[in-house]
Amino acid sequence: xxxxxxxxxxDGIQLTIxxxxxxxxxxxxxxxxxxxxxxxxxxxxxxxxxxxxxxTLISGPTNLACPERVTRIDVTSAQDMLEAxxxxxxxxxxxxxxxxxxxxxxxxxxxxxIKKDNDTMHIELVRNPDIVSxxxxxxxxxxxxxxxxxxxxxxxxxxxxxxxxxxxxxxxNDVSNTDIGFNSSENxxxxxxxxGQHTIPQMSKSQLAAQLINLIAEKFFAAxx
Ligand code: CTP
Ligand code: CA
Numbered sequence: 001x002x003x004x005x006x007x008x009x010x011d012g013i014q015l016t017i018x019x020x021x022x023x024x025x026x027x028x029x030x031x032x033x034x035x036x037x038x039x040x041x042x043x044x045x046x047x048x049x050x051x052x053x054x055x056t057l058i059s060g061p062t063n064l065a066c067p068e069r070v071t072r073i074d075v076t077s078a079q080d081m082l083e084a085x086x087x088x089x090x091x092x093x094x095x096x097x098x099x100x101x102x103x104x105x106x107x108x109x110x111x112x113x114i115k116k117d118n119d120t121m122h123i124e125l126v127r128n129p130d131i132v133s134x135x136x137x138x139x140x141x142x143x144x145x146x147x148x149x150x151x152x153x154x155x156x157x158x159x160x161x162x163x164x165x166x167x168x169x170x171x172x173n174d175v176s177n178t179d180i181g182f183n184s185s186e187n188x189x190x191x192x193x194x195x196g197q198h199t200i201p202q203m204s205k206s207q208l209a210a211q212l213i214n215l216i217a218e219k220f221f222a223a224x225x
Contacts (some may be wrong), residue, residue, distance in 0.1 A: 011052035020060035036100030038062035097132030
């Protein structure tokens with residue numbers, strides 16, 4: 001009976017996690033980004049390392065220290081993040097896309113600082129590649145998990161992303177409540193897969209990360225004995 005409560009393990013599992021925001025250059029001194037702190041991705045990296053995984057953390061700019069026993073690759077833009085992510089796919093068994101990747105980047109990053117010559121200005125944006133979806137559709141596809149940050153219709157939109165991106169699991173995150181989620185130290189999520197879902201109530205991101213890692217280990221890497 002005690003084994004029911006045993007922490008599930010990811011011993012020796014090669015895991016890649018993306019975390020934090022990306023920055024998309026407008027010119028040498030300006031960029032487009034978002035409010036992601038990176039805390040959830042770093043908490044997952046830490047929990048996974050505690051569970052025995054070999055963790056590569058691909059991180060956009062954050063103020064966070066790299067968790068112990070985690071290898072960090074620092075990136076800035078979405079394109080850099082994609083390149084770093086695909087470079088791990090030879091060995092990767094599990095991929096968790098936790099980064100708040102900028103959906104668009106300036107079509108042209110000016111090579112000199114843009115001057116305020118006019119009363120209005122326009123920046124043409126082009127769509128960034130979808131990192132988690134690229135990984136999920138790769139020939140050497142790891143178990144691929146995404147997040148869905150939504151301000152409305154959380155479960156419906158999240159399930160749509162699970163399907164569209166060809167993911168094994170998606171972690172739905174309500175970012176309409178500013179007390180939790182994005183920049184906060186607490187979060188509440190619902191993990192969604194093809195045949196089911198499981199809600200984890202509000203708690204610290206480190207506790208939440210441990211529960212998510214447990215769920216992932218149990219679902220995809222349970223020891224067959
Ligand atoms: N994601 C990604 N690459 C992108 C955009 C998103 O890897 N260019 C990943 C995120 O890391 C997350 C998942 O896709 O795991 C969902 O991100 P989200 O922003 O919620 O979804 P989008 O597909 O970008 O859709 P939208 O922003 O329009 O809701
Ligand atoms: Ca997005």
